[in-house]
Amino acid sequence: MEENSMAEVFNDIKKPENLVYSKSKVLTDNVMHYCPGCSHGVVHRILAEVIEELGVQDKTIGVAPVGCSVLMYNYIDIDWQEAAHGRAPAVGTAINRLWPEKIVFTYQGDGDLAAIGTAETIHACNRGENMIMLFINNGIYGMTGGQMAPTTLKGMKSSTCPFGREPAQDGNPLKITELLAQLPGTSLVTRQAVHTPAAVRKTKKALLKAFENQKQKKGTSVIEVVSTCNSGWKMTPVESNKWMAENMFPFYPLGDFKDE
Amino acid sequence: MAKMIGLIEVDIETCKGCSLCVEACPTSVIELAEEVNGKGYNYAYMENPDACIGCANCSMVCPDSCITVYRKKVEMV
Ligand SMILES: Cc1ncc(C[n+]2csc(CCOP(=O)(O)OP(=O)(O)O)c2C)c(N)n1
Ligand code: SF4
Ligand code: SF4
Ligand code: SF4
Ligand SMILES: [Mg+2]
Numbered sequence: 104m105e106e107n108s109m110a111e112v113f114n115d116i117k118k119p120e121n122l123v124y125s126k127s128k129v130l131t132d133n134v135m136h137y138c139p140g141c142s143h144g145v146v147h148r149i150l151a152e153v154i155e156e157l158g159v160q161d162k163t164i165g166v167a168p169v170g171c172s173v174l175m176y177n178y179i180d181i182d183w184q185e186a187a188h189g190r191a192p193a194v195g196t197a198i199n200r201l202w203p204e205k206i207v208f209t210y211q212g213d214g215d216l217a218a219i220g221t222a223e224t225i226h227a228c229n230r231g232e233n234m235i236m237l238f239i240n241n242g243i244y245g246m247t248g249g250q251m252a253p254t255t256l257k258g259m260k261s262s263t264c265p266f267g268r269e270p271a272q273d274g275n276p277l278k279i280t281e282l283l284a285q286l287p288g289t290s291l292v293t294r295q296a297v298h299t300p301a302a303v304r305k306t307k308k309a310l311l312k313a314f315e316n317q318k319q320k321k322g323t324s325v326i327e328v329v330s331t332c333n334s335g336w337k338m339t340p341v342e343s344n345k346w347m348a349e350n351m352f353p354f355y356p357l358g359d360f361k362d363e
Numbered sequence: 364m365a366k367m368i369g370l371i372e373v374d375i376e377t378c379k380g381c382s383l384c385v386e387a388c389p390t391s392v393i394e395l396a397e398e399v400n401g402k403g404y405n406y407a408y409m410e411n412p413d414a415c416i417g418c419a420n421c422s423m424v425c426p427d428s429c430i431t432v433y434r435k436k437v438e439m440v
Contacts, residue, residue, distance in 0.1 A: 109412065116370040116417075116435045123369075124422040124432040135427060139404065140381030144426025300387055300423035340381040 127151040129160055133177045140340020142330030143172050145297040146239060149307040150210075151179050157314055163206040164198050166191040170212035171245040171332075189220020192227035195234045206317050208235035213254040214244045217279045221253075224279065231288025231322035235313045238280065238325060241332040242351065249335030253277040256354055261335070276354065280327045284360035290321035292361040296329045296352070298344040312362075321363070329355050364439045369417020373407045374429040380404035384421035384430060390414040393421060 129151040137143050154163050163181045167173060169188035176183035186194040191209035199207045209216075216224050216238050224236070243261055244250040251261040251268060256276055258267040268276070284292040291313055295306040306328060313324035329351050331343035338346060371392070378400060384407050385393045394410035407429070409415065417434025 112368070113370055113412075116368060116433045117372070118433070118435075121417075121433040121435045122431070123417055123434045124419040124430070126428040126431070130428055134377055137426065139379035139426075140383050141426055144428075145424065148426070148428050297424070300418075300420040303423045340383055341386050344383070344386075 127155045129155040129180055131178055131180050135178055136174060137171065138332075138334045140331070140333050140343070141171070142241065142297055142328065142332075143175075143239060145303060146210075146237065146306070146328055146330070147172075147175060147178055149297070149303060149310060150208075150237070153307060153310045153314060154179070154181060157311070159206055159314065162204070163208070164202070166195045166198070166207070166209040168209070168211040168215040169246075170215050170239075172210055172212065172239065173246070175210060189215050189218070190223055191215065192220065192223040192232065192234075192236065195236075196227055196230070196232045199232055199234050203233070203320075206235075206314060207233075208237055208313075210237045211239065212245065213238070213240045213242065213252045214247075217253045217277055221279070225283070225286070228283045228289050228323045228325065229286045231286075231290075233317060233320050233322060235310075235317060235324045235326065237310075238327040239330045240280075240327050240355065241330040241335070242276075243332050243335040245332040245335050249332070249337075253279075254355075256350060259350070278355065280325060280355075281360060283323075283325050289323045289325055289361060290316050290363045291324040291326070291359075293325070293359045294327040294329060294355060294357050296347070296357055298331070298347060302357075327355075329357070365436050366439050367416045368435055368437055369415035370412070370433040371409060371415060371417075371421060372431045372433075373409075374431075375400050375406045375408075376402075377427050378404060378406040378429045379427055380406055381426065382407075383424045383426070387420045387424045389418065389420060390416060
Protein backbone atom coordinates (compact mmCIF):
# COMPACT_ATOMS: atom_id res chain seq x y z
CA MET A 104 0.00 0.00 0.00
CA GLU A 105 1.20 3.55 -0.75
CA GLU A 106 2.19 5.67 2.25
CA ASN A 107 -0.56 8.25 1.65
CA SER A 108 -3.38 5.84 1.04
CA MET A 109 -2.30 3.84 4.09
CA ALA A 110 -2.53 6.94 6.29
CA GLU A 111 -5.96 7.56 4.80
CA VAL A 112 -7.11 4.04 5.57
CA PHE A 113 -5.79 4.36 9.14
CA ASN A 114 -7.59 7.62 9.70
CA ASP A 115 -10.74 6.07 8.38
CA ILE A 116 -10.53 3.13 10.82
CA LYS A 117 -9.33 5.13 13.81
CA LYS A 118 -12.66 6.57 14.89
CA PRO A 119 -14.48 6.26 18.21
CA GLU A 120 -17.29 4.21 16.64
CA ASN A 121 -14.74 1.62 15.49
CA LEU A 122 -13.04 1.25 18.86
CA VAL A 123 -12.90 -2.40 19.92
CA TYR A 124 -10.49 -2.30 22.82
CA SER A 125 -8.81 0.37 24.92
CA LYS A 126 -7.19 0.43 28.33
CA SER A 127 -9.65 0.32 31.23
CA LYS A 128 -10.35 3.63 32.94
CA VAL A 129 -10.13 1.84 36.29
CA LEU A 130 -6.40 1.32 35.67
CA THR A 131 -4.17 4.20 36.72
CA ASP A 132 -1.48 5.66 34.45
CA ASN A 133 1.29 4.19 36.61
CA VAL A 134 3.51 1.81 34.68
CA MET A 135 3.43 -1.59 36.39
CA HIS A 136 6.72 -2.66 37.94
CA TYR A 137 6.35 -6.27 36.78
CA CYS A 138 8.86 -8.01 34.55
CA PRO A 139 7.92 -7.98 30.84
CA GLY A 140 5.24 -10.57 30.11
CA CYS A 141 4.34 -11.28 33.75
CA SER A 142 0.89 -12.83 34.28
CA HIS A 143 0.18 -10.42 37.14
CA GLY A 144 -0.29 -7.60 34.63
CA VAL A 145 -2.87 -9.51 32.60
CA VAL A 146 -4.88 -10.42 35.70
CA HIS A 147 -4.76 -6.81 36.96
CA ARG A 148 -6.02 -5.67 33.58
CA ILE A 149 -9.07 -7.93 33.43
CA LEU A 150 -9.85 -7.28 37.09
CA ALA A 151 -9.98 -3.55 36.31
CA GLU A 152 -12.13 -4.25 33.25
CA VAL A 153 -14.62 -6.27 35.32
CA ILE A 154 -14.84 -3.52 37.95
CA GLU A 155 -15.42 -0.96 35.21
CA GLU A 156 -18.01 -3.04 33.35
CA LEU A 157 -20.00 -3.73 36.53
CA GLY A 158 -19.78 -0.08 37.61
CA VAL A 159 -18.53 -1.00 41.10
CA GLN A 160 -15.37 1.14 41.29
CA ASP A 161 -16.80 3.07 44.27
CA LYS A 162 -17.74 0.03 46.31
CA THR A 163 -14.93 -2.45 45.67
CA ILE A 164 -12.15 -2.87 48.24
CA GLY A 165 -9.05 -4.89 47.37
CA VAL A 166 -6.67 -6.49 49.83
CA ALA A 167 -3.11 -6.52 48.47
CA PRO A 168 -0.69 -9.28 49.45
CA VAL A 169 3.02 -9.53 50.07
CA GLY A 170 4.69 -10.86 46.95
CA CYS A 171 5.38 -9.32 43.56
CA SER A 172 1.88 -7.80 43.56
CA VAL A 173 2.51 -5.96 46.84
CA LEU A 174 2.21 -2.61 45.06
CA MET A 175 -0.94 -3.39 43.11
CA TYR A 176 -2.83 -0.60 44.86
CA ASN A 177 -0.85 1.75 42.63
CA TYR A 178 -2.42 0.28 39.51
CA ILE A 179 -6.14 -0.25 40.09
CA ASP A 180 -8.02 2.86 41.12
CA ILE A 181 -10.22 1.55 43.96
CA ASP A 182 -9.92 1.45 47.75
CA TRP A 183 -7.23 -0.86 49.07
CA GLN A 184 -5.80 -2.30 52.24
CA GLU A 185 -2.35 -3.85 52.39
CA ALA A 186 -2.15 -7.06 54.44
CA ALA A 187 0.79 -8.75 56.12
CA HIS A 188 2.12 -11.79 54.24
CA GLY A 189 -0.63 -14.42 54.02
CA ARG A 190 -3.10 -12.47 56.12
CA ALA A 191 -5.24 -11.05 53.31
CA PRO A 192 -8.21 -13.35 54.05
CA ALA A 193 -8.23 -12.20 57.68
CA VAL A 194 -8.15 -8.54 56.62
CA GLY A 195 -10.81 -9.28 53.99
CA THR A 196 -12.94 -10.89 56.70
CA ALA A 197 -12.78 -7.74 58.79
CA ILE A 198 -13.68 -5.47 55.87
CA ASN A 199 -16.52 -7.73 54.84
CA ARG A 200 -17.99 -7.75 58.34
CA LEU A 201 -17.63 -4.01 58.88
CA TRP A 202 -18.96 -3.11 55.43
CA PRO A 203 -21.14 -5.98 54.23
CA GLU A 204 -22.45 -3.82 51.38
CA LYS A 205 -18.97 -3.51 49.82
CA ILE A 206 -17.38 -5.90 47.35
CA VAL A 207 -14.19 -7.35 48.82
CA PHE A 208 -11.47 -9.34 47.13
CA THR A 209 -8.06 -10.58 48.12
CA TYR A 210 -5.30 -10.99 45.55
CA GLN A 211 -2.60 -13.44 46.61
CA GLY A 212 0.33 -15.38 45.26
CA ASP A 213 0.94 -19.04 45.95
CA GLY A 214 3.52 -18.30 48.63
CA ASP A 215 1.09 -15.91 50.27
CA LEU A 216 -2.10 -17.97 49.99
CA ALA A 217 -0.78 -21.53 50.15
CA ALA A 218 2.29 -21.30 52.41
CA ILE A 219 2.43 -18.68 55.15
CA GLY A 220 -1.31 -17.90 54.85
CA THR A 221 -2.68 -21.45 54.63
CA ALA A 222 -4.53 -21.22 57.96
CA GLU A 223 -6.16 -17.88 57.08
CA THR A 224 -7.08 -19.18 53.63
CA ILE A 225 -8.69 -22.38 54.84
CA HIS A 226 -10.59 -20.83 57.73
CA ALA A 227 -11.93 -17.90 55.70
CA CYS A 228 -13.19 -20.35 53.07
CA ASN A 229 -14.57 -22.68 55.71
CA ARG A 230 -16.47 -19.81 57.32
CA GLY A 231 -17.68 -18.83 53.89
CA GLU A 232 -16.64 -15.21 54.20
CA ASN A 233 -18.45 -13.28 51.51
CA MET A 234 -15.45 -12.32 49.42
CA ILE A 235 -13.47 -13.16 46.33
CA MET A 236 -10.05 -14.75 46.60
CA LEU A 237 -7.89 -14.37 43.52
CA PHE A 238 -5.01 -16.80 43.66
CA ILE A 239 -2.02 -16.30 41.35
CA ASN A 240 -0.24 -19.62 41.20
CA ASN A 241 3.10 -19.26 39.45
CA GLY A 242 4.66 -22.17 41.34
CA ILE A 243 7.37 -20.04 42.90
CA TYR A 244 8.18 -17.19 45.27
CA GLY A 245 8.60 -14.58 42.55
CA MET A 246 9.35 -11.52 44.62
CA THR A 247 12.12 -12.88 46.79
CA GLY A 248 14.15 -14.49 44.04
CA GLY A 249 12.43 -17.64 42.84
CA GLN A 250 12.50 -19.93 45.86
CA MET A 251 10.47 -23.15 46.02
CA ALA A 252 6.79 -22.65 46.90
CA PRO A 253 4.29 -25.23 48.17
CA THR A 254 2.97 -25.29 44.60
CA THR A 255 6.34 -25.92 42.90
CA LEU A 256 5.94 -29.02 40.72
CA LYS A 257 7.74 -32.25 41.33
CA GLY A 258 11.07 -32.00 39.46
CA MET A 259 10.63 -28.25 38.86
CA LYS A 260 13.75 -26.18 39.47
CA SER A 261 13.86 -23.18 41.76
CA SER A 262 16.65 -21.33 43.54
CA THR A 263 16.16 -23.49 46.65
CA CYS A 264 15.77 -26.77 44.72
CA PRO A 265 18.20 -26.17 41.85
CA PHE A 266 18.09 -29.83 40.80
CA GLY A 267 14.31 -29.98 40.88
CA ARG A 268 11.81 -30.54 43.67
CA GLU A 269 12.30 -33.91 45.27
CA PRO A 270 9.17 -34.93 47.25
CA ALA A 271 11.09 -37.25 49.60
CA GLN A 272 13.01 -34.22 50.81
CA ASP A 273 10.90 -31.24 49.83
CA GLY A 274 7.37 -32.54 50.23
CA ASN A 275 4.66 -32.70 47.58
CA PRO A 276 3.16 -29.86 45.59
CA LEU A 277 -0.11 -28.70 47.12
CA LYS A 278 -3.38 -28.52 45.19
CA ILE A 279 -4.96 -26.08 47.58
CA THR A 280 -7.77 -25.14 45.21
CA GLU A 281 -9.07 -28.73 45.15
CA LEU A 282 -8.87 -28.66 48.94
CA LEU A 283 -10.85 -25.42 49.20
CA ALA A 284 -13.56 -26.86 46.96
CA GLN A 285 -14.27 -29.40 49.74
CA LEU A 286 -15.18 -26.70 52.24
CA PRO A 287 -18.84 -25.82 52.77
CA GLY A 288 -18.19 -22.06 52.73
CA THR A 289 -17.00 -21.85 49.12
CA SER A 290 -19.51 -21.33 46.33
CA LEU A 291 -17.38 -20.88 43.22
CA VAL A 292 -14.03 -22.64 42.98
CA THR A 293 -12.34 -22.56 39.61
CA ARG A 294 -8.89 -22.78 38.06
CA GLN A 295 -8.13 -20.64 35.04
CA ALA A 296 -5.14 -19.23 33.13
CA VAL A 297 -4.29 -16.14 31.04
CA HIS A 298 -1.84 -17.51 28.48
CA THR A 299 -4.06 -17.18 25.38
CA PRO A 300 -6.77 -14.74 24.32
CA ALA A 301 -9.41 -17.44 24.86
CA ALA A 302 -8.09 -18.26 28.34
CA VAL A 303 -8.09 -14.56 29.25
CA ARG A 304 -11.72 -14.23 28.18
CA LYS A 305 -12.66 -17.29 30.27
CA THR A 306 -10.89 -15.96 33.35
CA LYS A 307 -12.70 -12.67 32.92
CA LYS A 308 -16.00 -14.54 32.80
CA ALA A 309 -15.11 -16.36 36.02
CA LEU A 310 -14.33 -13.01 37.63
CA LEU A 311 -17.67 -11.58 36.55
CA LYS A 312 -19.36 -14.60 38.09
CA ALA A 313 -17.42 -14.16 41.34
CA PHE A 314 -18.44 -10.50 41.59
CA GLU A 315 -22.05 -11.53 40.97
CA ASN A 316 -21.79 -14.18 43.73
CA GLN A 317 -20.55 -11.52 46.12
CA LYS A 318 -23.55 -9.35 45.43
CA GLN A 319 -25.78 -12.35 46.12
CA LYS A 320 -23.83 -13.11 49.32
CA LYS A 321 -23.03 -16.64 48.27
CA GLY A 322 -19.87 -16.99 50.36
CA THR A 323 -16.30 -17.34 49.18
CA SER A 324 -15.40 -17.44 45.50
CA VAL A 325 -11.94 -18.79 44.77
CA ILE A 326 -10.36 -18.16 41.39
CA GLU A 327 -6.96 -19.67 40.86
CA VAL A 328 -5.04 -18.38 37.85
CA VAL A 329 -2.19 -20.70 36.87
CA SER A 330 0.44 -18.14 35.99
CA THR A 331 3.98 -17.69 34.82
CA CYS A 332 6.97 -16.09 36.51
CA ASN A 333 9.29 -15.91 33.55
CA SER A 334 12.12 -14.30 35.56
CA GLY A 335 11.98 -16.94 38.26
CA TRP A 336 11.57 -19.74 35.75
CA LYS A 337 14.43 -18.31 33.67
CA MET A 338 12.58 -18.44 30.36
CA THR A 339 11.17 -15.87 27.96
CA PRO A 340 7.50 -14.92 28.46
CA VAL A 341 6.47 -16.90 25.37
CA GLU A 342 8.49 -19.97 26.45
CA SER A 343 6.99 -19.67 29.93
CA ASN A 344 3.44 -19.85 28.60
CA LYS A 345 4.35 -22.98 26.62
CA TRP A 346 6.11 -24.54 29.59
CA MET A 347 3.11 -23.78 31.78
CA ALA A 348 0.67 -25.42 29.37
CA GLU A 349 2.88 -28.51 29.07
CA ASN A 350 3.91 -28.90 32.70
CA MET A 351 1.58 -27.00 35.02
CA PHE A 352 -1.79 -27.86 33.45
CA PRO A 353 -1.42 -31.66 33.75
CA PHE A 354 -0.97 -31.28 37.52
CA TYR A 355 -3.16 -28.19 37.92
CA PRO A 356 -5.98 -28.92 35.46
CA LEU A 357 -8.11 -25.96 34.40
CA GLY A 358 -11.84 -25.90 34.98
CA ASP A 359 -14.56 -25.46 37.60
CA PHE A 360 -14.40 -27.52 40.78
CA LYS A 361 -17.53 -26.04 42.28
CA ASP A 362 -20.24 -23.68 41.07
CA GLU A 363 -23.20 -23.48 43.41
CA MET B 364 -18.57 -9.08 0.11
CA ALA B 365 -17.77 -7.47 3.45
CA LYS B 366 -14.42 -7.69 5.16
CA MET B 367 -13.15 -6.64 8.59
CA ILE B 368 -10.14 -4.39 8.62
CA GLY B 369 -8.38 -3.61 11.84
CA LEU B 370 -5.85 -1.21 13.25
CA ILE B 371 -3.86 -1.35 16.45
CA GLU B 372 -2.06 1.44 18.22
CA VAL B 373 0.75 0.49 20.59
CA ASP B 374 1.73 2.82 23.41
CA ILE B 375 5.42 2.62 22.58
CA GLU B 376 6.65 4.04 25.87
CA THR B 377 4.77 1.59 28.10
CA CYS B 378 5.44 -1.48 25.93
CA LYS B 379 7.94 -3.88 27.50
CA GLY B 380 8.61 -5.89 24.36
CA CYS B 381 7.44 -9.14 25.94
CA SER B 382 6.29 -10.51 22.58
CA LEU B 383 3.07 -12.05 23.93
CA CYS B 384 1.02 -10.00 21.43
CA VAL B 385 3.25 -11.17 18.56
CA GLU B 386 2.51 -14.77 19.57
CA ALA B 387 -1.25 -14.17 19.99
CA CYS B 388 -1.89 -12.52 16.62
CA PRO B 389 -3.56 -14.98 14.23
CA THR B 390 -2.47 -13.06 11.12
CA SER B 391 1.17 -12.24 12.01
CA VAL B 392 0.64 -8.49 12.03
CA ILE B 393 2.95 -7.61 14.90
CA GLU B 394 6.70 -7.67 15.30
CA LEU B 395 9.15 -6.14 17.73
CA ALA B 396 10.98 -3.07 16.46
CA GLU B 397 14.74 -2.95 15.95
CA GLU B 398 14.70 0.36 17.82
CA VAL B 399 14.10 0.58 21.56
CA ASN B 400 11.89 2.87 23.62
CA GLY B 401 12.97 5.10 26.52
CA LYS B 402 13.28 2.09 28.81
CA GLY B 403 15.36 0.11 26.35
CA TYR B 404 12.65 -2.30 25.23
CA ASN B 405 12.13 -3.34 21.61
CA TYR B 406 8.52 -2.24 21.33
CA ALA B 407 5.74 -3.90 19.36
CA TYR B 408 4.52 -2.39 16.08
CA MET B 409 2.41 -3.35 13.08
CA GLU B 410 4.83 -4.88 10.58
CA ASN B 411 2.00 -6.14 8.32
CA PRO B 412 -0.82 -3.65 8.86
CA ASP B 413 -2.83 -4.92 5.90
CA ALA B 414 -3.33 -8.26 7.61
CA CYS B 415 -4.99 -6.87 10.75
CA ILE B 416 -8.59 -8.02 11.25
CA GLY B 417 -9.16 -6.14 14.51
CA CYS B 418 -9.77 -9.31 16.52
CA ALA B 419 -8.23 -7.77 19.69
CA ASN B 420 -6.36 -10.96 20.58
CA CYS B 421 -3.17 -8.94 21.00
CA SER B 422 -4.78 -6.57 23.50
CA MET B 423 -6.22 -9.54 25.44
CA VAL B 424 -2.80 -10.94 26.33
CA CYS B 425 -0.90 -7.67 26.82
CA PRO B 426 0.08 -7.40 30.52
CA ASP B 427 0.67 -3.67 30.23
CA SER B 428 -2.50 -2.53 28.47
CA CYS B 429 -0.47 -0.93 25.69
CA ILE B 430 -2.70 -1.84 22.77
CA THR B 431 -5.76 0.00 21.49
CA VAL B 432 -7.75 -1.81 18.79
CA TYR B 433 -10.07 -0.47 16.08
CA ARG B 434 -12.12 -2.47 13.61
CA LYS B 435 -14.24 -1.52 10.66
CA LYS B 436 -16.38 -3.42 8.21
CA VAL B 437 -15.71 -2.52 4.60
CA GLU B 438 -17.46 -3.62 1.43
CA MET B 439 -15.12 -5.20 -1.10
CA VAL B 440 -15.63 -4.54 -4.76
C1 LIG C 1 6.10 -12.46 57.36
C2 LIG C 1 6.94 -12.50 56.13
N1 LIG C 1 7.63 -13.61 55.81
C3 LIG C 1 8.36 -13.66 54.68
C4 LIG C 1 8.42 -12.58 53.84
C5 LIG C 1 9.29 -12.65 52.60
N2 LIG C 1 8.50 -12.80 51.39
C6 LIG C 1 8.14 -11.74 50.64
S1 LIG C 1 7.27 -12.16 49.28
C7 LIG C 1 7.39 -13.81 49.66
C8 LIG C 1 6.80 -14.87 48.77
C9 LIG C 1 6.08 -14.36 47.58
O1 LIG C 1 5.64 -15.39 46.77
P1 LIG C 1 4.18 -15.44 46.21
O2 LIG C 1 3.19 -15.20 47.28
O3 LIG C 1 4.04 -16.71 45.45
O4 LIG C 1 4.08 -14.16 45.24
P2 LIG C 1 4.78 -13.91 43.83
O5 LIG C 1 5.89 -12.95 44.12
O6 LIG C 1 5.25 -15.20 43.28
O7 LIG C 1 3.70 -13.29 43.01
C10 LIG C 1 8.09 -14.00 50.85
C11 LIG C 1 8.36 -15.31 51.43
C12 LIG C 1 7.69 -11.43 54.20
N3 LIG C 1 7.67 -10.33 53.42
N4 LIG C 1 6.96 -11.40 55.33
S1 SF4 D 1 9.54 -11.96 39.42
FE1 SF4 D 1 8.05 -13.28 38.40
S2 SF4 D 1 6.06 -12.85 39.37
FE2 SF4 D 1 7.49 -11.18 39.89
S3 SF4 D 1 7.12 -9.59 38.35
FE3 SF4 D 1 8.83 -10.85 37.60
S4 SF4 D 1 7.85 -12.42 36.33
FE4 SF4 D 1 6.24 -11.51 37.59
S1 SF4 E 1 -6.20 -7.00 16.36
FE1 SF4 E 1 -5.98 -9.20 15.88
S2 SF4 E 1 -5.20 -9.22 13.80
FE2 SF4 E 1 -4.90 -7.11 14.54
S3 SF4 E 1 -2.83 -7.11 15.37
FE3 SF4 E 1 -4.17 -7.60 17.07
S4 SF4 E 1 -4.21 -9.84 17.12
FE4 SF4 E 1 -3.40 -9.25 15.12
S1 SF4 F 1 2.07 -7.69 24.75
FE1 SF4 F 1 2.07 -5.51 25.28
S2 SF4 F 1 3.98 -5.16 26.41
FE2 SF4 F 1 4.17 -7.14 25.36
S3 SF4 F 1 5.18 -6.63 23.42
FE3 SF4 F 1 2.99 -6.59 23.02
S4 SF4 F 1 2.37 -4.45 23.34
FE4 SF4 F 1 4.40 -4.71 24.24
MG1 LIG G 1 4.26 -17.07 43.44
